[in-house]
Amino acid sequence: MALAITIISVLALTACGGSAGSNESADSGSAETSLADTGGGRAAEGTAAEKQAAEPGQDTKQAPAVAKQAIISTGAIATEVKDVAKARTRVQHVTDKHSGQVAEQETGTDEDGRPGHARMVLRIPSASFAEAMAELEKLGALVDSSTTATDVTTEVVDTDVRVKNARASIERIRTLLARAERIGDVISIESELASREAELNSLLAQQAHLADQTSLSTITVSISRDGTTPADGSDSGFLPGLSAGWGALRAAGTWLATGAGVVIPWVPVIALVGVPLWLLARRRRQLPTPAPAAAGAAGTAEGADA
Template structure:
C-alpha cells in the first residue's frame, strides 16, 4: 500500500496519461490487499468530453488591449462621452482618475474600460471620435494553446483527485491515511492554482481592456469645439491679454528706478542751463563804411 502511495506521489507533476496509469495501478494494488472489496470501475470519458479540447482549438482565444489618447477643450464633457460609449457596448469603467487645473476645471482624465471582446473594434472606433484623436494603439495576443492546455490539465487533475479519494476511503492503516491525505491536499492545491489560471484567461479573453487618456487642449489649439472666427477671436484676446501683462510688468519694473534717474539727471540739466546763461552770444560783425 505504501509503495502505491509513493508511486502516486511521484506521478503528481507528470502528464495526464502517466498520471492515470499510476493511479489505476495504486487502486488495483489496494484492491488486492483489501478484504474482498472490489475496486470501483472508473467510467470512461464520454465522446463529447473527449472532443471538447478539439472543439476549443477550433475557437480562437484572443486577448485584446487598446489605448486612446484624446485632446479636448472640455475634458469633463469628453469624459461623459467616453462613459456613454462604454454603456453602449455593455462595458464598465473599472478605473477613473481626474486632475483639476488652477481655474477649477478638469485638466486631465484617465479611464480604464472593460468592453466585451466581440465589440472591441467598434468601441475603439467610437472612442476615437469622441474628441480630437492624438494617438491610438491596439494589441492582440493569441492564447488559444494556453487555454486548451489549462483546460486539459484541470480535467486530469480532477480525475486524479477522485482516484486519490477512492484510495483514502479504502485505506485501513493510519500511515496509509496520513500519506494519502497529504497527497490529496497537494493535488487539490494544484487544481486550485489551475482553476485560478483558467478564470484569469477567461476574464482576459471575454473582456478587452481599453485605456483612455484625455488632456485639455491648449488655448487656441485644436480641440473638439468649433473652429473659425470664434477660435481666432479667442486667440486674439489671449494674445492681447498676454501683451498687456508684459507691458504692465515692464512699467512696474521701470517705475522704482524713475526717482534715481531724475536725481542723477537733475544736476546735469541745472549745470547745462547755467552755462548757457553765463556765455553771452557773440554779436555778428556788420558791414564797414569807407
C-alpha cells in the same frame, strides 16, 4: 490433476461470461448509437441542407471540431479635446452602450478648477472591441491609437485539460483514501490529496484569469485639453486680460502667504534671542567713560606733591 481441471474450468467459464458481457455492452452501445443517429438524423440533414443552400458549391462534409480561438485584445487611445468633462461623459456613454465598465478613472484639474486631463481604463466585451475603438477615436483630435492582440488558445486548452486531469486524479485519491485502513496509509494519502487540491485551485485561478482576459478587452483612454485653443474660443480682449491679471494677483498673494508662513515660526526665536542682546548692547553704550585730560591732570598733581 482434478484440482487443475477445476481451476481451468472456472477460468473458462469466467472468460465466457466476460465475453458475453462485452458483447452485450457492445450491442447495447450499438443500439444507443443507432437510436441517437435515428433521432438526430433529420437535424443533421437539415443543417447540411441549410449549409448547402447558404453556400452553393461548398462541400457539405462536416469539418472536425476545433478549439475556439481565444484572443486577449488591448487598446490605447490618446486624444485632445476642448472640454475634458464632456469627453469623459461621452466615454462613459460608449462604455454603457457596449455593456462594459470603467475599471479605473482619474482626473486632473487646472488652476481654475476645470478638468485639464483624464485617464480612463475600460473593460469592453471582446466582441465589441473594434467598434468601441472606432467610436472612441472620434472623441476629438486623435494623438495616438494602438491595439494589441495576443492569441492564448493553446494556453487556454492546456489549462482546461490540466484542470480535468487534476479533478480526475483527486477523485482517484479520494477513492484510495476511503479504502485505506492503516494510519500510515491514511496520512500519506491525505498529504497527496492536499497537494493535488492546491494544484487544482491554482489551475482554476489561472483558468478564471484567462476567461476574464479573453471575454473582456482592455482599452485605456487618455484625454487632455487642447492647449492651442482656449476654452472660451478667444485669447484677447478685456475679459481674457482681466482673467490673466486676476490670475497673476492670486499667484502673487499665494507667494506672499507662503513667505509669511515660512517667516512667522522664526519670530518667537528671534524675539527671545535678539531682544536681550539688543538691550545689553544698548546698556553698554549708555555707561560713562573717563576723560583722557582729567586722567593726565591727576598724574601731574601727584608728581608735584612728591
